[in-house]
Amino acid sequence: MNQAWKSKLASSFFALFAVALLLVSGSESLARVGGGQSYGGGGGSGHGGGGGAIIYLIIQLARFLIYLTIEYPIVGIPLDIIVIGGVVYYFTRRNRTIESEIVSVVPAGPAAGTAAVDTERAFNHLRRFDPNFSEIIFTDFCYALYGKAHEARGRGAQALDLFSPYLSESARTALVKRNPPGLREVRGIIVGAMQVTDLQGLDSPLVRARILFETNYTELAGSNSQPSKEMTYYVREYWDFERKRDLLSPPPAQATALHCPRCGAPLQKDTVGACAFCLTKIDSGEFQWYVRDITLMSREERGPLLTSDVAEAGTDFPSVIQPGFVTVRAAFEQNHPEFSWSQFQARARLIFDELQAAWSSLNWERARPHETDNIFQMHQYWIDAYRRQGLRNALDQCKITAMQPVKIQEDAFYNAVTLRSWAEGFDYTVDAGGRVVSGSQNNLRRWGEYWTFIRNRGTKAGPARADLNCPNCAAPLKINAAGVCEFCGGKITSGDFDWVLSKIEQDESYAG
Ligand SMILES: [Zn+2]
Ligand SMILES: [Zn+2]
Secondary structure (H helix, E strand, O other), rough: OOOHHHHHHHHHHHHHHHHHHHHHOOOOOOOOOOOOOOOHHHOOOOOOHHHHHHHHHHHHHHHHHHHHHHHHHHHHHHHHHHHHHHHHHHHHHHOOOOOOOOOOOOOOOHHHHOOOOOOOHHHHHHHHHHHOOOHHHHHHHHHHHHHHHHHOOOHHHHHOOOOOEEEHHHHHHHOOOOOOEEEEEEEEEEEEEEEEEEEEEOOOOOOEEEEEEEEEEEEOOOOOOOOOEEEEEEEEEEEEEEEEEOOOOOOHOOOOOOOOOOOOEEEOOOOOEEEEEOOOOOOOOOOOOOEEEEEEEEEEEEOEEEEEOOOOOOOOOOOOOOOOHHHHHHHHHHOOOOOOOOHHHHHHHHHHHHHHHHHHHHOOOHHHHHHHHHHHHHHHHHHHHHHOOOOEEEEEEEEEEEEEEEOOOOOOOOOEEEEEEEEEEEEEEEEOOOOOEOOOOOOOOEEEEEEEEEEOOOOOOOOOOOOEEEEOOOOOOOOOOEEEEEOOOOEHHOOOOOOOEEEEEEOOOOOO
């Protein structure tokens, strides 16, 4: 075998091994900024590979296992056992709904979501009935509702009832059932990943969407006689949403799950459980997305595994480019004469650098001005997981080596531009004593990712900023936890003033 073939074989071995690990463990854990994890897609990562790609990978994996078993049985046979065991476990588990706590659960993460649909195509279809539909706003809404519902159950069933225009009785019951005796508060609710795993009913009056949440929260329980006790859980749960297909989505400000879905007044209920303003009692998706059911899949105290080495997959795959991109790009440039690719890419680089620095130092606040609320939360989930385990994922000498625009989208409220970026650096994880527990300080790692930036369409046309000043008032960036500039009060992280990062997807899972 010549050298090139050997290295190709080695890289495909690692790619397939990574796929095997994903199928088996579902939680790849080598982390870099929003990166290597299976959660890397972040808000609305539901573009996840279609069934075809997964079947192709499975066939390739099987072929490779046979080859390994014959040629290198020492590697092949143990791998066979792991894969077969994993597949059997996955399929036996899949058919059960697990309500109780699972000890040492091996969840199938989003990357293994065999039921993943081509969400984007489905959303485009929905847009024919609802021109206001925006995936960005839908994702914001789901994050908001998830956080508010859990926070409310911490204050008791009555507090949760306020959200009855969004949560069916069975959904609320499912949430309250989780409350331990003496629950005082649910806090630190962080969504690590949200994925649309199924979207149905586009040819009927009622659309149904199944969402998988992977989250982390802390329950504080206790009574007067007992000291309070804190329990932190990592949770996976399905939420089944439904909505009348032929509705017009509300603008971003109304999509926070804090308003009556019918009249838009603040959530406030009269004694019979109807909206205090329009007197409507809502118990379906007649006006807005409505959660029919909630199914807890797993709940465990153990955080994600953060110390395994997983090789990069897909770095050398050809870019997935939007169909008709040349035309789309020309139209976009014509409609936005102020837009400059070089300024945009300079901003992307600045954001990349700031994120790497923030990540490596576990000082995630530094990344706050550059990310939408959802992806910031998703990254915070990982930072917290590292902290809890006394670990730090370092990224040294990271730099972008190339960037390529691959997609431009406009919906009723936002512009979105996706860049594929290639980067390299030293990526390793150290424990509290500074010992390297995974990755390497010596071997340069190369990877590629698809980064999607958004900007509000109402933004006053101006060039993208590539410095650390407020894009609204130009004062030095200083923002609070809500993403608001301390000088001008503008919410920077909404994309109202300049491009902000809204999504990171991996080479091997990006489907366009
Ligand atoms: Zn109302
Ligand atoms: Zn400002």
